Amino acid sequence: MATQTAAQRREAAKAAYDAFLACCPARQLLDTISDKWVTLILAALSDGPKRYSELSRIIAGVSQKMLTQSLRTLERDGLVSRTVTPRVPVRVDYELTTLGRGLQEIMGTMKRWAERNIEEVHAARAAYDTRENSPAGRAAAG
Amino acid sequence: MATQTAAQRREAAKAAYDAFLACCPARQLLDTISDKWVTLILAALSDGPKRYSELSRIIAGVSQKMLTQSLRTLERDGLVSRTVTPRVPVRVDYELTTLGRGLQEIMGTMKRWAERNIEEVHAARAAYDTRENSPAGRAAAG
DNA sequence: CTGAATCCGTGGCGATACTG
DNA sequence: CAGTATCGCCACGGATTCAG
Numbered sequence: 001m002a003t004q005t006a007a008q009r010r011e012a013a014k015a016a017y018d019a020f021l022a023c024c025p026a027r028q029l030l031d032t033i034s035d036k037w038v039t040l041i042l043a044a045l046s047d048g049p050k051r052y053s054e055l056s057r058i059i060a061g062v063s064q065k066m067l068t069q070s071l072r073t074l075e076r077d078g079l080v081s082r083t084v085t086p087r088v089p090v091r092v093d094y095e096l097t098t099l100g101r102g103l104q105e106i107m108g109t110m111k112r113w114a115e116r117n118i119e120e121v122h123a124a125r126a127a128y129d130t131r132e133n134s135p136a137g138r139a140a141a142g
Numbered sequence: 143m144a145t146q147t148a149a150q151r152r153e154a155a156k157a158a159y160d161a162f163l164a165c166c167p168a169r170q171l172l173d174t175i176s177d178k179w180v181t182l183i184l185a186a187l188s189d190g191p192k193r194y195s196e197l198s199r200i201i202a203g204v205s206q207k208m209l210t211q212s213l214r215t216l217e218r219d220g221l222v223s224r225t226v227t228p229r230v231p232v233r234v235d236y237e238l239t240t241l242g243r244g245l246q247e248i249m250g251t252m253k254r255w256a257e258r259n260i261e262e263v264h265a266a267r268a269a270y271d272t273r274e275n276s277p278a279g280r281a282a283a284g
Numbered sequence: 285c286t287g288a289a290t291c292c293g294t295g296g297c298g299a300t301a302c303t304g
Numbered sequence: 305c306a307g308t309a310t311c312g313c314c315a316c317g318g319a320t321t322c323a324g
Contacts, residue, residue, distance in 0.1 A: 014202060014203035016202075017201070017202050017203040018203065021178070025253070025256035025257045025260035026181075026249070026252055026253040026256045026257070027178075027181070028256065028260065028263070029252055029253075029255070029256035029260075030175065030176050030181065030252070031176075033172065033176075034172050034173075034175075034176025036163070036169075039168075039169070039172065059159070060156060060158070060159050061156035061159040061160065075270065076266065076267050076270040076271075077263045077266055077267060078262060078263055078265070078266025078267070078269075078270075079263075079266075099259060099262055099263070099266070102255070102259065103255075103259075106251065106252055106255050107168070109248065109251055110168055110171055110172070110248055110252070111167070111168040111171075113171070113244070113245075113248045114167035114168045114170065114171035115167045115168070117241060117244060117245075118167035118170065118171075120220060120241055121170070121219045121220055121221075121241070123220070124218065124219055124220025124221075124241070125218050125219060125220075127220075128217065128218040128220075129218075
């Protein structure tokens, strides 16, 4: 019998859960597109290839580090392609792959749902924030 | 004109971008569902209402803090409803709202896409990781 | 022009202890 | 049972600097 069932069992369950999540395709997808810069890069590339400096200018608020890092991840995942043209100042173009365009369609679906339902969410937030100050609001009915 | 065009212009652009993103419905949606625990809670509630302790047990790896915090956010956004039954030990049930079920459908769409395409992503990663060690791989064609 | 490497501040998250 | 409050860690992102 384990001397420390409580803490250790919980830890084991957590580890199992993490392992499950690490393998979960949906989780991996979310980890990708939940990145702020990734979504902006995909959007910026939606109307054709762009150079590194173009992306940097279009996305504006992004740091070099995050732009490069995000592009690397996207390239590694096969969502964008990277083309180097070795001129005097080197030129690098990034372009969506077929897989990347497929991902954009998913994001388009999400975008449409969000735009249809965001007002309801905002209304719910407003109602919640109002209710939190009134005492009887959160009491329940038996 | 401005003595510090470079840094300040960049800062202004960043602020404008942040403001835009703060209003972007798709961004808000992603901020919600990109949360690890939120997705698990929504999944756990997909087959009917659950009590706080049930959720805590089902999700296993979650801390009380994050479970409560995530549930509060979901409630505030109108995605789950919270019902308090004031017995001797208080009882609280959480249930998906109509809006929450709508969100689940979106997540189902994402899940299906992820499962269909995850192998291609993994293949791309494997190819990338292999290529990064070979010298000629990332050199370009002019 | 494109990118790698480094330092460092911030905040999210988990663990713990306490309450009604 | 269902939270709330507090603290510490550390991963993430930004700014900066160096390089090909």
